[in-house]
Amino acid sequence: MTVALQKHDIAVIGGGIVGSAIAYFLARTGRVGEIAVIEPDPTYEFAATPAANGGIRQLFSLPENIRMAQFGLEFYANFHRELAMEDLPADIGFRRRGYLFVSDGGDHDTMEANHRLQVALGARVDALDTDALRRRFPSVNSSDIALAVHSPDDAWINPHAALMGFRAKARALGVTYVQDRVVDWRTEGAVARDVRLSSGQSLRADCFVLAAGAWSAEIGRMIGLDLPVDPMCRESHYFVTRAEIEPLPFIKAETHLAFGPEGQGFAGGLPDWDQPAGFHLTPQPARFEEVVWPRLAHRVPPLESLKLERSWVGHYARNTFDLNVILGSWQAGAENVFMACGYSGHGIMHAPASGRAIAELILDGGYQSLDLSAFGYGRISAGQPYREKGIV
Ligand SMILES: Cc1cc2nc3c(=O)[nH]c(=O)nc-3n(C[C@H](O)[C@H](O)[C@H](O)COP(=O)(O)OP(=O)(O)OC[C@H]3O[C@@H](n4cnc5c(N)ncnc54)[C@H](O)[C@@H]3O)c2cc1C
Secondary structure, eight states: OOEEOOOEEEEEEOOSHHHHHHHHHHHTTTOOSOEEEEOSOTTOSSOSGGGSOOEEOOOOSSHHHHHHHHHHHHHHHTHHHHTOBTTBOOOOOOBOOOEEEEEOSSOHHHHHHHHHHHHHTTOOOEEEOHHHHHHHOTTSOOTTOSEEEEETTOEEOOHHHHHHHHHHHHHHTTOEEEOOOEEEEEEETTEEEEEEETTSEEEEEEEEEEOOGGGHHHHHGGGTOOOOEEEEEEEEEEEEOOSOOOOOOEEEETTOOEEEEETTEEEEEOOOTTSOSSOOOSOOHHHIIIIIHHHHHHHSGGGGSOEEEEEEEEEEEEETTTSSOEEEEOTTSOTTEEEEEOOTTOHHHHHHHHHHHHHHHHHHSSOSSSOOGGGSTHHHHTTOOOOOOSOO
């Protein structure tokens, strides 16, 4: 037997950084009555958010992604003040230590074109040829790098602290976190009515937002919403070295290596594109030794001497259609269903802009601050991918 819970105006499915940012941006308007976030696991053991690097960078090729990251930078820089609780700052470890993209795979023309757009949109990004790169970062092996771009204003945060900050502030603004799991979702005609939860209860709402990361597709299927989103495993490693290395930015290569300074050492990895989609919960330490470490030592030779301290896995919600977020309403389906999923590795930096965007769509009926309609579900139904060019 199902027991009806209190009816809510808005129910957000998934309380990771995206769902929690959406709840926060809705609640802070003061224009919504009851908001519920349905999240089964307050420890976030398998969620992507705590497993992430927490980088926020303006190095994209699509103007929407650049603009969303710029809002993310501005928002996270003020997070400690804006989301403080009773004068207790919400410290998320915001550090402007920059990003460095390196062209080591032959696609420097794309990097150059992207650089022009980034600068035109107001980002401080320096293009560095091989010599300039060697002078700026002598530890980086630039012998096989045709071009690099360095964005010193880009930053990193502690993603778990940001999630906790959003969650605490949302609750202080009246949002209810329901510790439960959606197991079914019911529509009546063109309107979604309620979700059934694993506790046996059901929750009614006027409006639903699907923000369940790598689980979004299985939940969407419950109402016939077909989302091209699957879990992509990303293994990360934390390692330390006694070698002398100048302060480095977060480095990302066309050949997929991605790592940056973290605490007293470094964190990052090399995605395994051959691994089938799905949840793979056990790290493979042998891969670090055989594949990742040699690539690290090639790119930054002092890393030939390092000590691996820890490896862990996390899962991207990978949008297999075009590796970009799917944001907005389910146009052709139930009119009161919104979604924010498929971030493909960009959900920390894009969570603030997504929260603001979904709040505007629901409360004002359209985007007010930044037009993100290019990321709508319509492109999927129309078979028109909207892809990044160059490093994703
Ligand atoms: C190794 C790695 C590095 C990354 N680095 C970066 C980076 O530098 N910068 C960046 O911007 N992004 C990065 N990301 C991506 C980022 O972590 C994600 O895009 C972001 O955390 C997505 O947040 P989310 O809230 O959508 O998903 P999640 O954090 O996964 O949250 C989804 C939530 O949905 C809940 N849920 C699941 N099933 C149900 C259900 N049936 N009912 C209700 N709730 C449910 C889950 O419990 C979970 O808490 C990285 C990711 C990884 C794995």
